[in-house]
Amino acid sequence: MDPHSFLYSAVLLLVVAAVSVTLFRHFGLGTILGLLVTGIIVGPHTPGPFVTTEVDSVRQFTEIGVVMLLFLIGLEMKPKRLWSLRRMLFGLGSMQVLLCTVAIAGYFRLFYPQWETPILLGASFALSSTAIVIQMLRDKGEVASEHGQAAFAVLLLQDLAVVPLLALIPVIAGVHSSAPSDSLGVRLGMAAVMVLLVLACGHYLVPRALDYLARRKHHEAFFLTALAAMFVAALAMDKAGMSMALGAFLMGMMLSTSRYSLQIEASMEPHKGLLMSLFFVAVGMSVDLAALAQHPFAFAGHVLAIIVIKIVILFALCLAFGIGIASATKIAFLLSQGGEFGFVVFGAGKALGVVDDASFVTAIGVISVTMLLTPMLAKVGVWLAARHLRSRGLGLNDPQWTSEIERAAPRVLIAGYGRVGHTVGTILGSSGIPYVAFDNEAALVDQWRTEGHPVFYGDICNRELLRSAAMQAVELVVLTIDDGASAVRAATLIRSVAPQVQIVARAGNLATCDALRRAGVNQAYPEALEASLRLAAHSLEALGIANDDTEMLLRGLRTSDYGMVRDGPEALDKP
Template identity: 35%
Template sequence: MFADLLIILACSLLVIALFRRLRLPPVLGYLCVGLLVGPAALDWIGSARDLPRLAELGVVFLLFSLGLEFSLPRMLALRRTVFGLGSLQVALCGSVLGVLLYLGGVAPTSAAVLGLGLALSSTAIVGKELVSLGEVFSGHGQNAMGVLLFQDLVAVLLLTLVPAIAGHGGEPWYLAIPLTLGKTVLLFLGLLLASRWLLPKLFHEVAQAHSAELFVMLALVIVLLTAWLTHMLGLSMALGAFLAGMLLGESHYRHQVEADIRPFRDILLGLFFVCVGMLIDLKLFAEQGWAILGATLLLLALKGGLVAVLVKVRGESGETAWRSGLALAQAGEFFFALVALMRQQQMLEAPLAGLLLAAAFCSMALTPLLLRAAPQLAARLRRTPGRESHLEEIASHSAELQGHAVICGYGRVGQSIGRFLQREGQVFVALDDDPVRVEEASAGESNVHYGDSRRRDLLEAVGISRARLLVVAVDKTDVALAIVEQVRLHCADLPILVRTRDDSRLAELQAAGASEVVPEVLESSLMLASHALVMLGIPQQRVQQHLDEVRGNRYRLLHGFYHGAQANLVDAQGQPRVLLHAVNLPQNAHACGRCPTDMQLEALGLEVQAVRRDGVDLPMEQRPQLREGDTVLLSGPLQAIEAGEARLLGGD
């Protein structure tokens, strides 16, 4: 047992480090470790009986963490997606996949359970990729997160009901399932009473002791105790852990408990996936490679296509439909737990289990690559000749504009410039080639359009010939240079302000026709230097003269610096980004009829930037009452925005 754990942990250390370099999910790394050290490959792990039992605790801790993250207000805010699209997706995909398995010779009960298991997607992979790609608030991102939330509930139910469905207790399944559900309700009520009366006092006493050791110990005892109680009742240990986490998720100690549990969860869950990887026979890829490939492609195409059809039927755009299907097309980590449990209950034969696990593994391995390629594919589709109607729509929006400003690049800098222009009542039109950013901004602003700012027809559509100013705020200097050159061919007198990161290509931009070039790093250095001089007692007038002189000399004083060992000296890793998010209030939203200041959004770390009604900003000092169709612009960290949206839509 000790030697097996040492081998697994050492191999996991190397493989997970490699996967992080490749930006691949750790789940796939643990599965690969299981494949390599298992009996089908290197055969470094013996037949340790206690290893699967220890690995099962990984699922228990996973479900406990899932319960901590479970948010009833968030579920209510996304209720149409969670219960509408989520239930339809699970029912439709589960039914189709179950029928296919039944036609393939699987027993009806096992086929139904496996079909529902394959209908579930990977919360770990999809959630991580959507966050890293900045697509959480996009249309397909919201669809994926809402459906995954419903799938998590189904996963807990499946893991709980499999022993009852197997019928090893002597009762028929139609009696065992109601009995199991009844026990679950009693367990929930008991844990609810404990979470209301006992746990707060325990956590309060431990918190008063200021002992991290006691806090971790209490959290571990709660997880293991609830898992043991459910096991004694004949239920899944994972169910008790999920219910305990869900009830603790509403307490003030949620984040501390989650932080304390995470190391144990990650290691034990990794051990579980290693054990699952050992179940996959590596020889299958050589002997049944085409069958695994066919099953993988069938799973991805079937689930992705069905999800896309469901989203399209709901009235959403084609791009949102196919990207939602792409995000939910793979199998999930719960399927591995389900197959392992079904093997224990003798509901599934080893050859079929190996084939399904191999196909599920391949679908999960392909998902990060597909999700990362989706933005480029969407951008190409947007540039196809068939999108002329999009160009005409932009031209119609800008037809009556005269003397406006055009902002190319609506990232952090472009948005900052736009806010100052709005404050002064200056009209502007913004272009950006990030479809997710444009979709997010368009929810609250009608003057932000998608497109490549280097295109002449797009610049003409936004009325560049009638504009009074062009601001180039794109992040890439090559793109900025191309924009300036394109504009100067047709608008010789138009003032052009260009933002760059540094002064490396300042001369090229000026030669191309830029009126003013502002190097971002140098300007921030200049402002810091001016503050330092003022704090040292230098008169403000003299400091301003220095600033004017440096800017007049094109930052020559600041050119060049000593390069250190770090490649990026202005990296702000670890600091949460402040995002801007528009919340559109539907009918029966919790915030309707209330004033934004009464929603206590500031307590969540949010700031209400504006409230728009029919495209017009409402004066906040008059305490406007929110209505259906209003747009509330929130700014703050990602987690705070999620909580704020849940409060606006579903209440506390």
């Protein structure tokens, strides 16, 4: 690509996205809708300048963002937690796919003389958008809510349903019709093998590789290895004819029990945000307004029918599976759109002659427009749910299924778990105060985790790590880092990310103590000076000075900011 052309496209995309997202967020419509509209504006199907005509290629590339999103969801989803969702996964999810396929196929049978195309349309439109729904749930912090967990279970089953759906296309088209069962059997067998390989690598191989790199402080190689593991798992699922996002999720889930899970999540998060934004733009670019305008009423009828069918079936199924009316309403509206995998299915169907050109354009348009409507549909679902709860005099929050860190609800974060951090953690634990600790020494983390301490591998100077679930309920941060410059950097970052928390810190000397206070630390203790003061206090007590007088003297020294000793060697040390 010509560098000038690339620069022009980048400037056009960034300017339009900045304006659109700002406006849509200002009016409370959300970032995703702004990005989708950005895609429509800069796409090749609207008048004016456009970014590219290779929409399919762009969309396929940006699906890496969906892969990364599911990998991060997997890092938050322990295997035990997934097992607890088995009823929703295999019960609610499978019934949703089957019933929506039948109902939507029945609707499209009204427009086609044969069943082949309606069946493919029904099975494809039964799927929902993992990318949009999971991103919306993460943005609102609702992945762990009742409706978030049920919606995730349905989406995961839809990803599993991709294998029989892809095998169904050549059967419908009459390709290899002599042995369709063998074709399906081979696909299912390969899928099972790939799933087992991904699970085995995620449990045994990848954690050992990460441990090796972390112990040698190869931070760049650590990140690249985690990234490679995610893409290898995605590629394995793709080769088996399954969703790449499913492979990434499984790898993330296996790494969720690792002591490196939070650091991996913090490293991936910024890249995921950029790629997901490009994915939503690419979806918007897929909307061909001119083609859809040729039959506007028929197209609008298809969009409305699919949304209504999915809402009705999902709502009824949720109630049948014991989900409350409010959560069922949220789930039904949240999953009422078409899914990004439909782009792949319809492309394959078109190549085999199951879908003609006109049906292909309409199907792609329906998926894109229903995705475009999702933020507004979700708002309608939330409004209806809130109205129902208010009518019954109930609150608006769902029950929560929480992760390991969230379940503990740590009130204290300890940065550095050496001898000082371990002492603080032990005292907090014995007092019944939940805490979480981070250290960048892999061997140290391994040692204390084997003894049951809530210690994770991570760099406290990583901004994304501080924004993770570990920081959400933290009231106090204890900095025990022995390097003064690193402690000051950490304190500055923590204060910028979480201005409301209290910060107490260990300091090597008075100069570091002063620097930490300037960085936003509420209280810093120069350990060498404090040890000297305790030694002096015991000396006075040994010489007959009353204990109360000694403690009063120490309190006076601390209150005066160690004024009596500031002219000594302690004050001359550099931080």
